[in-house]
Amino acid sequence: MTAYAYYPGCSLSGLGRPYDESMRAVFGHLGLGLEEIPDWNCCGATSYMSISEDKAVALAARNLAIAERSAAEVVAPCAACYLVLTKAQHMMAEYPALAAKVHRGLQTAGLTYHGRAVVRHPLDVLVNVVGLDAIRAKVSRPLAGYRVAPYYGCQVVRPYGAFDDPLRPQTLDRLLEAAGATVVDYPLKAHCCGGSLMGTMEEIGVRLSFLLLKEAKARSANVLATVCPLCQYNLEAYQGKMHRAYNEDVSLPVVYFTQLLGLAFGLSPASVGLQRNFVTAEPLPAMA
Amino acid sequence: MRNGTTHCRYAEDVNPAFPAEIMAKPGGEALRDCIQCGTCSGACPLSVHMDLTPRRVIALTRAGLERDVLESATPWLCASCYECQVRCPRDIKVTDVMYALKRRAIEKGMYPKRFPIPVLAKAFYNMVATHGRNSESRVLIELALRTHPLSLLKMAPIGIKLLRTGRMALGQEHIKNPKELKAILDAMEES
DSSP states (O other): OOOEEEOOOGGGGGHHHHHHHHHHHHHHTTTOEEOOOOOOOOOOHHHHHHHHHHHHHHHHHHHHHHHHHTEEEEOOOOOOOHHHHHHHHHHHHHHHHHHHHHHHHHHHTTOOOOOOOEEHHHHHIIIIIIOHHHHHHHHHHHTOOOOEEEOOOOTTTTHHHSSSSSEEEHHHHHHHHHTTOOOOOOTTTTTTTOTTHHHSSHHHHHHHHHHHHHHHHHTOOEEEEEEEEEHHHHHHTTTHHHHHHHTTOOOOEEHHHHHHHHHHHTTGGGTTTTOSSOOOOSOOOOOO | OOOTTTTHHHHHOOTTTHHHHHHHHHTTGGGGOOOOOOOOHHHOGGGGSSSHHHHHHHHHTTTTTTHHHSSSHHHHHHHOHHHHHHHHHHHHOOHHHHHHHHHHHHHTTSSTTTTTHHHHHHHHHHHHHHSSOOHHHHHEEEEEEEETTTHHHHHHHHHHHHHOOOOOOOOOOOOOHHHHHHHHHHHOOOO
């Protein structure tokens, strides 16, 4: 059994709990092991990097150094975690002085980062390692009647575009199709939801997220699939505020792509954490 | 800045060292290659909310108009979507430059006052430094208390839903040995 070092990040025990549950369920169903990185620390997300870039790289390097001890590949579902880990790798490769400083820092804790760990997003693993044929073979309840807006957001595809086009990504489209869903053409698929601005500048966050849902509805999607816990929260929890701000109902179920995949595999709604979504399972198309 | 001439700039408004300082930061190297095409501003989903567009931030940075840039809301409104960076025809790491400007603004204490975004960044930074992990609900409550305490009331309906669905962890998350992490981070301060 392939085992990945699993980096859930802070969000997946809070807002993103259904992401964690559906990740584990889907990977388990595919026979892929997830071993949580022992005593992992926060990636720092966008906020930490705004205060100290060097320390942000050190935070990532500590996680990678611990992960390297037991596994060759790290899986990070949260978009911010995924970006910070990969960005730290790029920066250490590009700026030797910074890398040397980080190595010295890690040594104070007896840690060594060799630069061997490969960081992957689960979308990358499912499409490029498991493969669409193997996914199709596991689908027992195709997502008939699901018209999905595939929403990638920003940080899983940009800036590095490691496994997909940074502006016009396709992997999520192909994966959802393999699960039997109809994928709608969604030109805003990699536009920003506002990220943490929802917490700081709510009017701006509400506007950006509103535009995404409005477009998804205009494209006659009946569900939107996300790959990021912050996108999921922004797009789901603020639908009431969007309605009041723009006098337009854009309510739409917003679920993790791993939740949809789990349902297609025949897993129960509860095992993929669907009862934790605000816009509940009911508005989703009836299961066959 | 002279009185009544806020839209004019003079030599005294220029910090001649500023452009080189920003260009010396990771990602800032290519700033001199900017052709002011405006692709960054056009691509930016936040530019309509900004006092200075990203293109102008680059122009003002290169001109050494430090205060204009650092007191602007623009670097803080950058949501790190990296669309400008990916689209830039001159391979300027625009998002990384925005980060460099945010850090410079914090260092110099020049960021826009009573603006919630740097407050969140600092609260987040401190929580990670102390505990090694971030507890979303605690960071958001601290942000509200430091900026608009009444906004907590408006957040209550969402908070209740999060509690009901088991998505709000109320306790402080922390790693086993925060001191070890602190040693790593402290070592990063020695150059």
